[in-house]
Amino acid sequence: MPERRVTMADVARKAGVSPTTASFALSGRTDMRISDASRRRVLEAARELGYRPNVTARSLRTKSTQTIGFVSDRITTTPFAGEVIRGALEAARERDHLLFITEAGGDRAAESSLVHALLDRQVDAVIYASMFTRYVTPPKELFGRRVVLLNCLAPGFDAPSVVPDELEAGRDAARALLAAGHREGIWAIGGHQAVPATPEGIIAGNERMRGLEEVLRAGGARLDGVVECDWNTPDGHREVSALLAAGHRPRALVCLTDRVSMGAYQALGEAGLSVPGDVSVVSFDDQDIAAVLRPALTTLKLPHYQLGRRAVELILRKGPLEAVVHRVPMPLRERASIGAPAEG
Amino acid sequence: MPERRVTMADVARKAGVSPTTASFALSGRTDMRISDASRRRVLEAARELGYRPNVTARSLRTKSTQTIGFVSDRITTTPFAGEVIRGALEAARERDHLLFITEAGGDRAAESSLVHALLDRQVDAVIYASMFTRYVTPPKELFGRRVVLLNCLAPGFDAPSVVPDELEAGRDAARALLAAGHREGIWAIGGHQAVPATPEGIIAGNERMRGLEEVLRAGGARLDGVVECDWNTPDGHREVSALLAAGHRPRALVCLTDRVSMGAYQALGEAGLSVPGDVSVVSFDDQDIAAVLRPALTTLKLPHYQLGRRAVELILRKGPLEAVVHRVPMPLRERASIGAPAEG
DNA sequence: CCCCTTTGTTAAATCGGATTAGCAAGTTGC
DNA sequence: GCAACTTGCTAATCCGATTTAACAAAGGGG
Numbered sequence: 027m028p029e030r031r032v033t034m035a036d037v038a039r040k041a042g043v044s045p046t047t048a049s050f051a052l053s054g055r056t057d058m059r060i061s062d063a064s065r066r067r068v069l070e071a072a073r074e075l076g077y078r079p080n081v082t083a084r085s086l087r088t089k090s091t092q093t094i095g096f097v098s099d100r101i102t103t104t105p106f107a108g109e110v111i112r113g114a115l116e117a118a119r120e121r122d123h124l125l126f127i128t129e130a131g132g133d134r135a136a137e138s139s140l141v142h143a144l145l146d147r148q149v150d151a152v153i154y155a156s157m158f159t160r161y162v163t164p165p166k167e168l169f170g171r172r173v174v175l176l177n178c179l180a181p182g183f184d185a186p187s188v189v190p191d192e193l194e195a196g197r198d199a200a201r202a203l204l205a206a207g208h209r210e211g212i213w214a215i216g217g218h219q220a221v222p223a224t225p226e227g228i229i230a231g232n233e234r235m236r237g238l239e240e241v242l243r244a245g246g247a248r249l250d251g252v253v254e255c256d257w258n259t260p261d262g263h264r265e266v267s268a269l270l271a272a273g274h275r276p277r278a279l280v281c282l283t284d285r286v287s288m289g290a291y292q293a294l295g296e297a298g299l300s301v302p303g304d305v306s307v308v309s310f311d312d313q314d315i316a317a318v319l320r321p322a323l324t325t326l327k328l329p330h331y332q333l334g335r336r337a338v339e340l341i342l343r344k345g346p347l348e349a350v351v352h353r354v355p356m357p358l359r360e361r362a363s364i365g366a367p368a369e370g
Numbered sequence: 371m372p373e374r375r376v377t378m379a380d381v382a383r384k385a386g387v388s389p390t391t392a393s394f395a396l397s398g399r400t401d402m403r404i405s406d407a408s409r410r411r412v413l414e415a416a417r418e419l420g421y422r423p424n425v426t427a428r429s430l431r432t433k434s435t436q437t438i439g440f441v442s443d444r445i446t447t448t449p450f451a452g453e454v455i456r457g458a459l460e461a462a463r464e465r466d467h468l469l470f471i472t473e474a475g476g477d478r479a480a481e482s483s484l485v486h487a488l489l490d491r492q493v494d495a496v497i498y499a500s501m502f503t504r505y506v507t508p509p510k511e512l513f514g515r516r517v518v519l520l521n522c523l524a525p526g527f528d529a530p531s532v533v534p535d536e537l538e539a540g541r542d543a544a545r546a547l548l549a550a551g552h553r554e555g556i557w558a559i560g561g562h563q564a565v566p567a568t569p570e571g572i573i574a575g576n577e578r579m580r581g582l583e584e585v586l587r588a589g590g591a592r593l594d595g596v597v598e599c600d601w602n603t604p605d606g607h608r609e610v611s612a613l614l615a616a617g618h619r620p621r622a623l624v625c626l627t628d629r630v631s632m633g634a635y636q637a638l639g640e641a642g643l644s645v646p647g648d649v650s651v652v653s654f655d656d657q658d659i660a661a662v663l664r665p666a667l668t669t670l671k672l673p674h675y676q677l678g679r680r681a682v683e684l685i686l687r688k689g690p691l692e693a694v695v696h697r698v699p700m701p702l703r704e705r706a707s708i709g710a711p712a713e714g
Numbered sequence: 715c716c717c718c719t720t721t722g723t724t725a726a727a728t729c730g731g732a733t734t735a736g737c738a739a740g741t742t743g744c
Numbered sequence: 745g746c747a748a749c750t751t752g753c754t755a756a757t758c759c760g761a762t763t764t765a766a767c768a769a770a771g772g773g774g
Contacts, residue, residue: 031760033760034760034761035760035761045760045761045762046762049761049762050762053762058763080759080760080761081761082759082761083759083760083761083762084760084762085761086759086761087761087762087763088761088762
């Protein structure tokens with residue numbers, strides 16, 4: 027049985043002052059006059075007793091719990107998105123805040139009840155996060171609260187969003203290919219996902235493709251074709267096999283995810299083509315497999331850690347939140363899958 | 371600005387009773403006599419006003435916050451271990467509890483300060499989790515508290531542990547090979563990790579190997595050799611390549627992790643050997659890649675989701691916790707990498 | 715010497731509930 | 745008809761802090 031916690035009353039008693047004085051001495055407020063002698067005695071007593079304020083009790087009066095709620099659809103499960111949580115956790119720790127993590131699994135009713143559970147515990151603010159970048163409508167319980175949208179957008183909902191800069195990432199993919207000398211024989215595998223079967227495609231696909239096409243065109247290069255397909259390994263394998271079987275001979279593939287790239291690798295390998303000797307590959311996401319594939323995959327990293335961190339930094343900033351979209355850069359991870367275009 | 375929360379006083383006023391009566395009516399306690407009429411009026415008023423109790427305020431009196439602290443070294447980051455959190459989250463939600471998730475990143479000082487932050491917020495209990503199964507010494511602040519150790523063991527620390535049943539998993543790997551007809555040409559890649567460079571090997575390696583050898587021997591089979599190496603993809607690739615180069619011709623490989631298996635696949639492929647036609651592979655962990663490799667990998671799943679769930683279920687059980695080790699089964703995921711032994 | 719500040723401190727109220735102790739009105743027992 | 749219960753409810757206190765209001769004591773000015 028844990029011994030009774032030391033309270034401020036204990037500290038005050040030991041220091042020979044009233045609880046009021048102890049409170050002011052400990053909070054270090056200067057608007058209430060406390061003599062240096064008293065202050066020192068209180069601080070000393072607190073140190074000796076190992077006093078720690080009861081945040082719960084304090085919050086009853088101050089309304090602040092130094093606590094943030096984190097509501098997501100299913101973020102812990104997404105293999106690489108755990109980084110979002112780590113980023114949020116670290117930023118929160120630096121500011122002496124704790125995070126209630128919750129997952130509603132896409133269930134609206136569960137989402138509402140979790141938000142209630144958070145509000146019942148007096149969280150100071152709520153981060154509403156999605157595992158893939160997409161449009162959302164937050165539960166009504168969050169209206170009028172201090173909220174930051176993480177990896178999602180909600181037009182009409184008055185809160186800032188933090189999302190990856192997919193547009194610039196598309197441009198960077200194009201720049202990487204141009205820099206290696208590619209001008210033709212370039213194919214995109216995965217496409218816009220204009221009517222997506224894969225939820226993560228909704229926004230990312232469009233923006234990546236838009237940035238890609240813009241810079242390729244400006245650089246005097248041509249996109250030979252766009253293969254629209256889902257974003258998983260079997261899709262990449264199937265579509266690239268089909269592409270080769272149809273007689274096409276791409277010099278560079280822009281795969282919309284690392285999983286698609288893995289499928290592309292398999293298909294190229296089966297066709298006896300080497301990466302990057304015969305075909306260069308540039309990808310998006312930087313999942314774990316990207317570094318492990320042979321050759322290692324050059325890819326534009328989804329900045330999950332930074333997304334989590336930025337959301338917390340934003341929400342703990344003083345002052346009101348502005349409904350602005352914050353775009354976090356997607357760094358290029360240069361590895362071994364891009365080479366000079368093959369002759370022929 | 372969110373409008374003022376409805377308090378119990380509001381409900382009492384609307385129902386025309388005292389706060390005391392409202393409190394008893396709402397908590398539904400039967401030891402204090404409240405007339406059915408009053409009870410109904412209070413419940414009705416609460417419903418109409420949308421009253422929700424302030425858990426923080428309540429906890430000041432009751433000491434219970436319906437809140438659990440979760441301290442880990444770096445669990446969100448470990449790609450597949452996020453399932454631990456999901457299991458814990460779901461079990462907690464079913465019981466109307468919320469989780470404070472924290473990560474100390476292996477830093478003892480950070481760990482202490484996080485535990486303090488949790489205790490300052492009056493958590494009812496703490497789950498102390500490790501990303502890999504290993505021996506730990508929890509921070510002294512947790513002594514005498516309600517604690518469950520998750521995926522770790524702490525001899526001398528009075529708390530239950532929840533860990534994967536690695537021993538039985540080793541046995542199951544052996545049984546799977548025996549069932550396919552394997553009796554010889556069996557090699558283990560990864561080994562005991564008696565003096566491990568890879569932290570996850572400390573306990574898992576020993577137990578997996580012990581179970582494996584026990585059942586193989588009992589089944590009249592022989593383990594031709596054990597290759598001691600780290601547990602990552604390059605290690606599997608290197609060691610299996612070396613094994614083949616040395617003239618060995620294994621019929622079955624027991625790879626101690628899926629990452630080692632992936633390396634083994636690469637090495638076998640480069641040598642022109644097929645799985646499972648020439649060589650069967652059985653593995654441990656069931657990371658995401660296991661299902662994606664070609665052929666799909668037969669592996670013993672680390673039950674992360676169940677570990678998280680069990681820990682929460684245990685900690686929320688009434689009554690004192692017993693310092694017992696709970697072993698969670700590792701289910702066999704039968705896929706396509708085990709076949710009959712090759713002739714030869 | 716008295717009034718007015720300034721300084722240092724504390725009693726008391728507050729936050730939103732839970733809990734203890736007690737009080738009025740109606741019933742029962744004899 | 746009065747003590748003893750039972751029923752139904754409420755006043756008051758507590759939980760551990762913060763904050764407001766007020767109050768002594770000391771110093772300064774005239």
